[in-house]
Amino acid sequence: MTHRIAQRSLAVAVLLVAACRSTPRTGPAAAERPPAYAIVPNPTTIEIAPGRDSFLVTPRTPVVVDADASSEVEAVGTYAAQLIASRFGATAQRLAAGTTQPDSSIALRLDPTRANLGAEGYELTVRRTQVQIVAAQPAGLFYGVQTMRQLLPPSVEHIASYTRRLVMPAAHVVDVPRFEWRGGMLDVARHFLPAQDVKRFIDLYALYKLNRLHLHLADDQGWRIEIKSWPNLTAVSGNTAIGDAPAGFYTQEQYADIVAYARSRYITVVPEIDMPGHINAALVAYPDLRCNRTAPELFTRVGGPPNTLCVTRDSIYNFVSDVIREISSAAPAPYYHIGGDEVAGLTKEQYRGFVERTQSIVDRIGPRMVGWGEIATANISPRAIVQHWNRDSSEMHAQRGGKLILSPGPHAYLDMKYDSVTVLGLRWAGLIDLHTAYDWNPTALLPGVAESSILGLEAPLWAETLVTRQDYEYMAFPRLAAIAELAWSAPGRTGWEDFRRRIGAQGARLAALGVNFARVPGVPWSW
Numbered sequence: 061m062t063h064r065i066a067q068r069s070l071a072v073a074v075l076l077v078a079a080c081r082s083t084p085r086t087g088p089a090a091a092e093r094p095p096a097y098a099i100v101p102n103p104t105t106i107e108i109a110p111g112r113d114s115f116l117v118t119p120r121t122p123v124v125v126d127a128d129a130s131s132e133v134e135a136v137g138t139y140a141a142q143l144i145a146s147r148f149g150a151t152a153q154r155l156a157a158g159t160t161q162p163d164s165s166i167a168l169r170l171d172p173t174r175a176n177l178g179a180e181g182y183e184l185t186v187r188r189t190q191v192q193i194v195a196a197q198p199a200g201l202f203y204g205v206q207t208m209r210q211l212l213p214p215s216v217e218h219i220a221s222y223t224r225r226l227v228m229p230a231a232h233v234v235d236v237p238r239f240e241w242r243g244g245m246l247d248v249a250r251h252f253l254p255a256q257d258v259k260r261f262i263d264l265y266a267l268y269k270l271n272r273l274h275l276h277l278a279d280d281q282g283w284r285i286e287i288k289s290w291p292n293l294t295a296v297s298g299n300t301a302i303g304d305a306p307a308g309f310y311t312q313e314q315y316a317d318i319v320a321y322a323r324s325r326y327i328t329v330v331p332e333i334d335m336p337g338h339i340n341a342a343l344v345a346y347p348d349l350r351c352n353r354t355a356p357e358l359f360t361r362v363g364g365p366p367n368t369l370c371v372t373r374d375s376i377y378n379f380v381s382d383v384i385r386e387i388s389s390a391a392p393a394p395y396y397h398i399g400g401d402e403v404a405g406l407t408k409e410q411y412r413g414f415v416e417r418t419q420s421i422v423d424r425i426g427p428r429m430v431g432w433g434e435i436a437t438a439n440i441s442p443r444a445i446v447q448h449w450n451r452d453s454s455e456m457h458a459q460r461g462g463k464l465i466l467s468p469g470p471h472a473y474l475d476m477k478y479d480s481v482t483v484l485g486l487r488w489a490g491l492i493d494l495h496t497a498y499d500w501n502p503t504a505l506l507p508g509v510a511e512s513s514i515l516g517l518e519a520p521l522w523a524e525t526l527v528t529r530q531d532y533e534y535m536a537f538p539r540l541a542a543i544a545e546l547a548w549s550a551p552g553r554t555g556w557e558d559f560r561r562r563i564g565a566q567g568a569r570l571a572a573l574g575v576n577f578a579r580v581p582g583v584p585w586s587w
């Protein structure tokens with residue numbers, strides 16, 4: 061009886077399959093498939109030849125570096141070894157002096173004479189017998205490893221798969237970035253991300269060759285970094301957030317650890333304490349920073365009150381300089397972001413006076429000052445960097461010979477909703493689907509601003525509506541990869557139709573990494 065039913069259903073199944081096979085393609089189009097190999101950001105040149113000349117990676121494939129390699133090169137090799145060896149504790153192997161690269165190994169080698177590769181470029185060659193990554197500087201080796209990673213199947217992302225054998229197609233890639241500043245920003249002030257979640261973002265930034273992590277460490281709703289000389293900042297405001305969500309702050313040691321982790325992935329952390337507005341959390345903790353010396357109400361909603369530092373009172377500059385000094389000495393950083401956006405309640409003169417006086421403090425301490433577009437109205441030095449975000453005054457900074465970071469709200473704001481039914485996010489800068497995030501031209505954005513004034517691009521992720529790491533990931537991916545490609549790839553190497561297919565191939569990799577990316581429509585996602 062059972063046997064007969066089974067036989068009959070087998071017959072039905074065979075008929076069904078036959079019917080499907082012979083049906084002409086009048087129904088829904090066959091599912092579009094992403095390309096088998098696709099690198100994001102798109103390299104400057106890439107040739108791939110899958111087939112007989114593929115290189116086989118097993119858990120025993122060694123990553124080798126030259127006998128006299130620096131410890132930094134060795135560290136990149138160890139990073140690569142752990143990626144491909146599917147075990148923790150794997151390390152790069154130093155070749156014995158005078159020996160050549162063994163067969164079936166992956167070699168990382170610095171060649172300072174390859175000046176055309178710049179500080180971050182690399183050449184990757186995959187043959188059946190060997191893999192080689194060559195760069196002029198260690199950062200280039202690191203990016204070569206990221207490209208090699210994307211040539212391997214998504215299962216490489218599963219750390220512990222001890223039996224795997226991964227096939228890497230023969231390939232030749234020569235690749236250099238377009239822009240020096242390829243950034244993302246995390247708002248950990250409106251809601252808080254614990255250090256381990258920030259590190260996870262750092263790892264994901266590295267996958268797409270981003271090299272700046274801007275941390276928005278304080279705003280109206282919370283203060284997220286320990287300042288030893290002003291302990292109430294975190295004692296009072298370290299644990300507040302929008303909607304009274306659970307929050308926290310980083311001790312200086314934790315912050316230094318994040319900065320060091322980022323550095324190991326060739327990412328520079330850019331700390332921001334937003335001033336003189338967006339500062340309510342500090343005013344609650346220290347009412348004397350306000351002109352009327354009375355504590356404002358704690359603010360834990362979306363938006364913000366117009367309260368500012370009392371910029372005309374000399375003593376607030378002790379606060380400003382203590383904060384900048386402590387953050388800069390907790391972890392030395394080449395940049396310091398002063399915020400400076402959306403200041404209501406000050407005259408133009410008061411605002412400009414604050415920016416100029418704060419600039420002299422930052423200059424004295426050492427890092428290069430960064431600020432939102434509005435700061436360009438002050439008399440700042442061309443060494444400062446202005447971050448364009450809205451209809452602001454960034455162009456003025458280009459005119460004085462200064463550099464800009466482009467974060468245009470209508471394209472690069474990862475907190476905007478994808479479409480009208482996206483639950484998370486805001487919509488003041490418009491709905492930003494993947495196409496809108498990708499299909500814009502950085503050099504045509506601001507009239508009168510030449511490419512030479514553009515230091516690079518950055519995608520801010522504001523977090524008014526984001527609570528969990530999964531929320532942050534949903535808004536960041538895949539749009540962050542779109543901005544990363546515009547920042548890395550030369551104009552002739554970008555194009556929506558091609559990107560749309562290549563990002564589809566990233567789906568299975570992001571899924572293997574457990575990233576809660578938005579499966580946006582119109583992309584042939586791989587699973």
Ligand code: TNX
Binds near residue numbers: 475
């Ligand atoms: C504007 S961008 C802000 C932020 C908000 C964001 C929300 C900028 C410099 N200021 O304070 O979080 O919009 O999209």
